[in-house]
Amino acid sequence: MGWKETAEPVLTRMPSVSRPEGHVPFKRKLAWTAGVLVLYFFLTNVYLYGLGTAGGDIFGRFRSILAGGQGTILQLGIGPIVTASIVLQLLGGADLLGLDTQNNPRDQVLYQGLQKLLVVVMCILTGLPMVFAGGFLPPSPAVAQGLGIGLMGVKMLLFAQIFAGGILILYMDEVISKWGVGSGVGLFIVAGVSQRLIGGFFALPGIGSEQVGFFPSWILIAIGEQPIGSLFGAGLQQVLMSPQFGLIRLVTTIFIFVVVVYAESVRVEIPLSNARVKGARGRFPVKLIYASVLPMILVRALQANLQFLGRILNAQLGSGMPAWLGVYSDGQATSGFFYYISPIQSPADWIPQLAGSAASAELWQIALRVSVDLTFMVVGGAIFAVFWVETTDMGPEATAQQIHGSGMQIPGFRQNPGVIEKVLERYIPQVTVIGGALVGLLAVMANMLGTIGGVGGTGLLLTVSITYKLYEEIAEEQLMEMHPMMRQMFG
Structure with a gap:
């Protein structure tokens, strides 16, 4: 008996959000999406009951990518979902699962169930060290005394809350994916990064921020309220590199916006024609960033998990931690293996x-x-882009089957999925690798130069790309609403 037969009773019974039976009107999709986003913002402001005042964010500067909120119900953010995706992609890339998610409905159900089960496991494996190791979510002695359950009891209460938050965000993502517009994971990242960007541009002290934003800082400089020193000395460094009003950060932020929007428009368009309807033509675009920027979440999440492991080891071993492994100061590695990675x-x-x-x-x-x-x-960007394309049915074989199934063919070639696949193999693998490497290079460059609000290069890349794709999806939904026949033709 294989693992599929053994695990099937569990995987097929994992709770799931039911799919809509028919077409969901665009306004209803927007309503579901807006409702889930409101719930997300609400939960990021619901702080954990029983949490003490000490401790710091274990995700640190990865928080903008992993979403959620430090010390809130959504403490784990999308971390468990992303980590589960990494595990599944590695297993799928090595062909260890033996699941045919393209053609076998039973395997599709097993894959979705396995993904949910892995997310639950990751919620436990990530939440337990946060609460019970290192003091990252310290319990409140006052709450322990008031409830009469001791510090261990409060820790278990904290863990139950963040575990529930991890499960909530899993199903919030599934609701948006099936009933809303776009991807829940993507929208949660956009929501968090957008908050930090707006704060970086317009924040005022005492109004949700301790620092002054970019535009208020320059207004204070213009009226002489904020001295910057000589422009031929330290003042020039402030003007160019200051975390609040540095001009290089503004230029980098604008540059990333422009490059991503331009890269999304760079594509190779393969002509298509409909074999059944004469005159019906179309094009299949192979974009420069074919795998989108989403694989960058996987790369950064892998780095975040490695740093998470380092901080846990430092919290447990303290001065007994080998120097070659890492020396920590204020929660950050200053030398050793964990510093270099x-x-x-x-x-x-x-x-x-x-x-x-x-x-x-x-x-x-x-x-x-x-x-x-x-x-x-x-x-890593190139590798995860290849995994992403293969596991999301965007590879040459799966795409050729989709084109053939819609009744389309490439003019001048036989109407055969194998022929279409050979044409697509000329473009998709190469573009996938180049696009993934380019996105990785842009993310590092943006981090090195700095961005407004400190959102980081990866967070900014993700926000621009996800927003652009969301715009395209909304435009497509509106087109389908206006012309129902197109929805029937393209499925």
Whole structure:
């Protein structure tokens, strides 16, 4: 008996959101999407009952990518969902699952059930160390005394809350995917990054922020309320590199917006014609960023999990932790293995003059860290882009079957899925690798130069790309609403 027969009773009984039986009107999709987003923002402001005042965000600067909120019900964010996707993609890429999700409905159900089960497991494996190791979510002694359950009892209460939050965000994502517009994971990232971007541009002290935003800072500089010193000395460094009003951060933010929108429009268009309807023609676009920017979530999540492991080991071993593995200061690795694999998140991480933490490292150590991060992002971006294309049925074989099934063919070629696949193989694999590597390079570059609001290069790339795709999907939905016959033709 194979693993599928053994696991089938469990996987097929995993709770799921039912699919709509017919076409969901566009306005109803928008209503579902808006409702889930409102619930998401509400839950990120519901703080954990029984949480003490100490502790820090274990995800640190990965928070904008992993969504959620520190110390809230959504403490775990989309981390368990992304980690489960990484595991499934690695298993699927090595062909260890033996599931044919393209043609076998039973295997599709098993795959979806396995994904949910893995998310539940990851909620447990991620939540337990946060609560019971390292003091990242310390229990409140007052609550323990008031409830009479002791500190261990409060810890179990904290774990139950963040576990429930992890399950909630799983099904919120599924509701949007089946009943709404776009992807829940993508929308949650956009929501979090957009908040930080708006704060980075317009924040005022005492109104949801301790720092002054970009535009208020320059207004204060213009009226002489915020001195910056000589433009031929330290003042120039402030004007260019300040976390609040640095001009390089503004230029980088605008540059990423422009490059991603341009890259989304760069494509190879393969002509198609309908074999049954004369004169019906179309084009299949193979975009430069064919796999989208979403595989970057997987790369950064893998880095976040490695840093998570390092902080847990440091919290447990303390001074007994081997120096070659990592030396920590204020929760950040300053040398050793975990230092070299930690990503560059801001200019202060590689320019010694901007931060004391960077100044403690030798130049060769900083250069090695930058090289490792660049290699990890470029190579990892390309690899995960290939996995993403294959597991989401965007590869040449699956795409050829979809084109053939819709009644379309490539003019001048036989109406055969194998022929279509050979044509697509000329473009899709190469473009997938190039696009994934390009996105990784852009993310590292944006992190090194800095962005408004400190959202990070990956967060900004994801936000622009997801928003652009959301715009395309909304335009397509509106077109289908206006012309129902097109919906019947394209399924």
